[in-house]
Amino acid sequence: MDLDEVAGRLYAVPPAEFTAARAAEASAAKAAGDVRLSRDIAKLRKPTVSAWAVNRLAREHPGELADLLGVGERLRAAWQAQDADALAELTQRRSEVTAKVARLARQAGGLSAAAATEVDQTLDAAVVDAGAADQVRAGRLARPLSYSGFAPAPVTAPRSEPSRRRGPSGKDAAAEEKARAEAEARQAREAGKAREREEAEAAHREWAETLESVTREYDERAEKVARLERKLAKARKRLEEVRQRLQVTRREERHARQRLG
Structure with missing residues (x-):
């Protein structure tokens, strides 16, 4: 038994049952002589209702969720390439698939209006940010996710040095690239602070x-x-x-x- 295995079981149970289930798993690990695992299990945080609803999607509707995350991956690539036609098509597809997955999350019931909004925000974050997509796919969220940027997170892939050419607007391409990188870094810092506040x-x-x-x-x-x-x-x-x-x-x-x- 390891932490990943235990976490997989715990984040599948409803939030109301989580604390008791966590205590039972920690006691079992301690009884088996694995004190470190017992302590690590005790540190696992109880999921919010909205986080649990998204975790449930990953377990009960993996195909539909994979469709949504796939759209997000293609959308981020299209944004990176500034492919206007692909962006238009994928934006429409994103709306359709997001609505479908959000309906599946609500069908099980038990979601307040606020929790349903948090589910929507988490799905949006998973579409525009690869790291959020990985967390949603794992099905072990403790808290809802959010993304504060105005565009999909940049694709982290090696890129050649920007040339000192001038675009149609007459602006230096390197200067534009630098400004965009600074804006993305600023957004990442703001998003990090917001997540820290939410976690606290x-x-x-x-x-x-x-x-x-x-x-x-x-x-x-x-x-x-x-x-x-x-x-x-x-x-x-x-x-x-x-x-x-x-x-x-x-x-x-x-x-x-x-x-x-």
């Missing part, structure tokens, strides 16, 4: 939920202990009364036996 907020929500649950359990157990202590106090009092009666009875029995002699 999600982590706080999860721990707040856990705190509420543990507090409720503590209060229930404390009240049960208090009831048992009250019962124990009454039982001790009755035991003391019976002990005193036993002493009196023994004494009287002894006196009666002495009179017989």
Whole structure:
């Protein structure tokens, strides 16, 4: 048993069952003597409802999801090549396939309007960003994804040095390339900050939920202990009364036996 195997099982269960399932998996790993794996399992974060809905798509509708991610891959390549005809065709195809996959995510039910919006944002991120696509394909999201850029993420492939030629606008192509790279880097930083903020907020929500649950359990157990202590106090009092009666009875029995002699 390894972490990937356990994570695959855990992120397939509904969010409401995740915490208990994670605790059971961590306990099993610890009982098997793998303390490190147990700790790593305990660190796996509970998925939001929207993240779980996307994970479910990866498991239950892999073909439809693969179609969407394939469109995204071709769209990014077309954008990189600035192929206007392909971009127009793929943009239309993207709308159709995204709508189909989003409907599949909603069919299982249990999604609020906010969660459904997060599913849409995650699917959009998977279309325009290859890294997001890989995360969605793996089916182990803990949080929804988002992409803040105005265009698909650049394809990371070796490119030749830009020539110092001038385009139709008269601008230096190298200067344009540099400006575009700076804009993409700026967008990546902003997206990273947004993801960090989302992750921090999600982590706080999860721990707040856990705190509420543990507090409720503590209060229930404390009240049960208090009831048992009250019962124990009454039982001790009755035991003391019976002990005193036993002493009196023994004494009287002894006196009666002495009179017989």
